Amino acid sequence: MIKGKFIDNLPKVYGIYTGGFLGFIILMAIAEQAGMSAKMIGIFFVAFTVLIYALIGYLSRTLQVDAYYVAGRQVPTVFNGMATAADWMSGASFVAMAGGIYFKGYGYMALLVGWTGGYVLVASLLAPYLRKFGCYTVPDFIGTRYGGNMARLSAVIVLTVASFTYVTAQINATGTIASVALDIPFNIAVYVGLASILMCSMLGGMRAVTWTQVAQYIVLIIAYLIPVFWISNKIGAGFFPHFMLADEVARIAELENQFGLGTIKNSAADLATVPKGLAGITKAHSDVNTTPWKFISLAVCMMAGTASLPHVMMRYFTTPSVKAARRSVGWSLFFIFLLYSSAPMLATLSKLSLMDPNLPTGIIGKSIADVQAIDWYQNWNQANLMFVSDFNGNGTLELNEFFMGGKAVVLATPEVAGLPYVISGLVAAGGMAAAMSTADGLVLAISNALSHDIYYKMINPKAETAKRLIVARVLLVIIGFAGATIAALEIQGILGSVIWAFDFAMSGLFFPLVLGVWWKRANAQGAVAGMLLGLISGSAYLIWVRNGGAGFWGVTQLTFGIVGSLVSLVSMIVVSLITKAPDSATQKMVDEVRVPSGKTVLGKQH
Amino acid sequence: MSKQAQHWEKTRNLLFVTLAIWFVFSIGIFFFATEMNASGIKPFGYPLTYWFTCQGSLGIFVILIFWFAGRQEKIDEEFGFTEREDD
Numbered sequence A: 001m002i003k004g005k006f007i008d009n010l011p012k013v014y015g016i017y018t019g020g021f022l023g024f025i026i027l028m029a030i031a032e033q034a035g036m037s038a039k040m041i042g043i044f045f046v047a048f049t050v051l052i053y054a055l056i057g058y059l060s061r062t063l064q065v066d067a068y069y070v071a072g073r074q075v076p077t078v079f080n081g082m083a084t085a086a087d088w089m090s091g092a093s094f095v096a097m098a099g100g101i102y103f104k105g106y107g108y109m110a111l112l113v114g115w116t117g118g119y120v121l122v123a124s125l126l127a128p129y130l131r132k133f134g135c136y137t138v139p140d141f142i143g144t145r146y147g148g149n150m151a152r153l154s155a156v157i158v159l160t161v162a163s164f165t166y167v168t169a170q171i172n173a174t175g176t177i178a179s180v181a182l183d184i185p186f187n188i189a190v191y192v193g194l195a196s197i198l199m200c201s202m203l204g205g206m207r208a209v210t211w212t213q214v215a216q217y218i219v220l221i222i223a224y225l226i227p228v229f230w231i232s233n234k235i236g237a238g239f240f241p242h243f244m245l246a247d248e249v250a251r252i253a254e255l256e257n258q259f260g261l262g263t264i265k266n267s268a269a270d271l272a273t274v275p276k277g278l279a280g281i282t283k284a285h286s287d288v289n290t291t292p293w294k295f296i297s298l299a300v301c302m303m304a305g306t307a308s309l310p311h312v313m314m315r316y317f318t319t320p321s322v323k324a325a326r327r328s329v330g331w332s333l334f335f336i337f338l339l340y341s342s343a344p345m346l347a348t349l350s351k352l353s354l355m356d357p358n359l360p361t362g363i364i365g366k367s368i369a370d371v372q373a374i375d376w377y378q379n380w381n382q383a384n385l386m387f388v389s390d391f392n393g394n395g396t397l398e399l400n401e402f403f404m405g406g407k408a409v410v411l412a413t414p415e416v417a418g419l420p421y422v423i424s425g426l427v428a429a430g431g432m433a434a435a436m437s438t439a440d441g442l443v444l445a446i447s448n449a450l451s452h453d454i455y456y457k458m459i460n461p462k463a464e465t466a467k468r469l470i471v472a473r474v475l476l477v478i479i480g481f482a483g484a485t486i487a488a489l490e491i492q493g494i495l496g497s498v499i500w501a502f503d504f505a506m507s508g509l510f511f512p513l514v515l516g517v518w519w520k521r522a523n524a525q526g527a528v529a530g531m532l533l534g535l536i537s538g539s540a541y542l543i544w545v546r547n548g549g550a551g552f553w554g555v556t557q558l559t560f561g562i563v564g565s566l567v568s569l570v571s572m573i574v575v576s577l578i579t580k581a582p583d584s585a586t587q588k589m590v591d592e593v594r595v596p597s598g599k600t601v602l603g604k605q606h
Numbered sequence B: 001m002s003k004q005a006q007h008w009e010k011t012r013n014l015l016f017v018t019l020a021i022w023f024v025f026s027i028g029i030f031f032f033a034t035e036m037n038a039s040g041i042k043p044f045g046y047p048l049t050y051w052f053t054c055q056g057s058l059g060i061f062v063i064l065i066f067w068f069a070g071r072q073e074k075i076d077e078e079f080g081f082t083e084r085e086d087d
Helices: A007-033 A036-059 A065-073 A076-086 A091-107 A110-133 A139-148 A148-183 A186-200 A205-234 A248-256 A292-306 A310-317 A322-340 A343-355 A368-373 A373-382 A410-416 A421-459 A465-489 A494-518 A525-545 A561-578 A585-595 B003-026 B027-039 B050-076
Strands: A387-388 A402-405
Touching: A007 A036, A007 A205, A007 A292, A007 A410, A007 A421, A007 A585, A036 A148, A036 A186, A036 A205, A036 A292, A036 A343, A036 A387, A036 A421, A036 A494, A065 A205, A065 A310, A065 A465, A076 A205, A076 A322, A076 A402, A076 A421, A091 A110, A091 A148, A091 A322, A091 A410, A091 A421, A091 B050, A110 A139, A110 A310, A110 A322, A110 A373, A110 A585, A110 B003, A110 B050, A139 A402, A139 A421, A139 A494, A139 A525, A139 A585, A148 A186, A148 A310, A148 A421, A148 A465, A186 A465, A205 A322, A205 A343, A205 A410, A205 A421, A248 A292, A248 A322, A248 A343, A248 B050, A292 A494, A292 A561, A292 B027, A310 A322, A310 A368, A310 A421, A310 A494, A310 A585, A322 A368, A368 A373, A373 A410, A402 A410, A421 A465, A465 B003, A494 A525, A494 A561, A494 A585, A494 B050, A525 A561, B003 B050, B027 B050
Parallel strands: none
Antiparallel strands: A387 A402
């Protein structure tokens, strides 16, 4: 069936894979009709997809350094775009984003703008130049461009802080989904999630992660889009929701007025009875509900953070050429756009399904006793994601008496809208794919930096290939276990720690990376000052605000990267200018990076 | 001016244009969020600011990156800096 090299057959291989997955969904739908239990369907979906990823990971095993670190630099543009999209869209994007939009509306959508706008910075400021450089890791670029172990070490520190903050959230998300779908306790499920993540990356490094991420993207995008289109068609909102939900958005605004959104407030005593983590609808769906600065500062942090997160940047080291790296950024954003532009539509459909008394699924305005008798209400109430209470004692459910968890918008909407359970199983598989693919990229970014930059470049430059790859794999397992152990403690929420990761990366890495390409005068002393002072000041600001500090300029604990990166920029420029200019060899290296043609700055094997 | 310096100047100018467009749709317009929503301009029937945050800005970024990549390829070609296929 497949002849010739794997790379030449990619469209065919993934075409068959996609067809097989669709076939599997149909098979499950038939099994559901034949009486298979909901629990079994969930188990089948998660177990089947995870086994496929593990198989791809095994088939991609390698003993070569450049295959392990950069997938042999032969990943075609479009496929690298898919892999990056999966790498990028985390459990938070998949499970929590639509919920955030549902509850917080406009103020939350700064994240959508930020997490897409950042790719313009990636494409124009960094990706093509770092690809030309020919580095294996982001600290590899910093270490070679600025020279000296101190710069390399500082970059590794920033990378580790940012990526580790992020990865615990992802392992947490795999654990949550595995525990629900497989019906096992969370602190065991976390290690099941970890084992699946390691199976994908351990044997084949970047090569294995690349091909599993493509497979995971296909699963997650199918799992996200099918419910959106299905619900939209089912309630007669339009066959292509993205262009046809204007009436529904207007209807929600009308209902918000009718139900007295914002005018009826709950008392603190009433709210105290609502289970932790659940929220009611308090913000208008499509109105501007925050100040320009709040919106813009959050978007700016997410954009600069996008351009500094190493697990994204290293995906562009795997393309065959500089030109391909540039175009690949465009494809990445296109594939991300498919999901991100659907999230507000899902939030709209979900809200309307629950609010509109004209729809059979609408519950606002019904009697509380009727709502409490609905099957799906009981299920999700038990899962601690839905709650109603008759605060005013009139026996009718008011808008301010209905509470839901953020995850419920993605997880429960298919069931609320009356879709068969097979769709809920599919959504669980999609969430698992999203969280696993991001965790894989992050764990690999950290362990590659430690094995390549710390072990090989600084501790043992004479290490043989076999030894380097063993060290890389041992570190991968250690980082994974450390992440899972912290995830099992459940310290922070998923979304909060994701946003922090962006701020950490932005504080320490944004300007040292950008100025490394765009400012020849930047030198090692300046870069080290920029990275360390940026990270330290950003972290200090976060700790200060977390402990009740007032903050300044309206910078919150979600946007502390603004403080960190400004300190980083100023200190980098000042220190660079008062110390010696980089030598002529370094200046020549920067010139070379700026021209796409010719050999990479670092050799093919280094 | 050397060939390389000219190439870099053009590349830099393209960067400025790209970042200017990026700035408008990621930051600039959101200073006027309230006014835009009240303006009565409704792409596909959605309130204007809402549409930009759902689709508009996101889609413009996708197009912008492909446009940027195409322009940069033209610049590289002009100066003979295009990569060989077997590189």
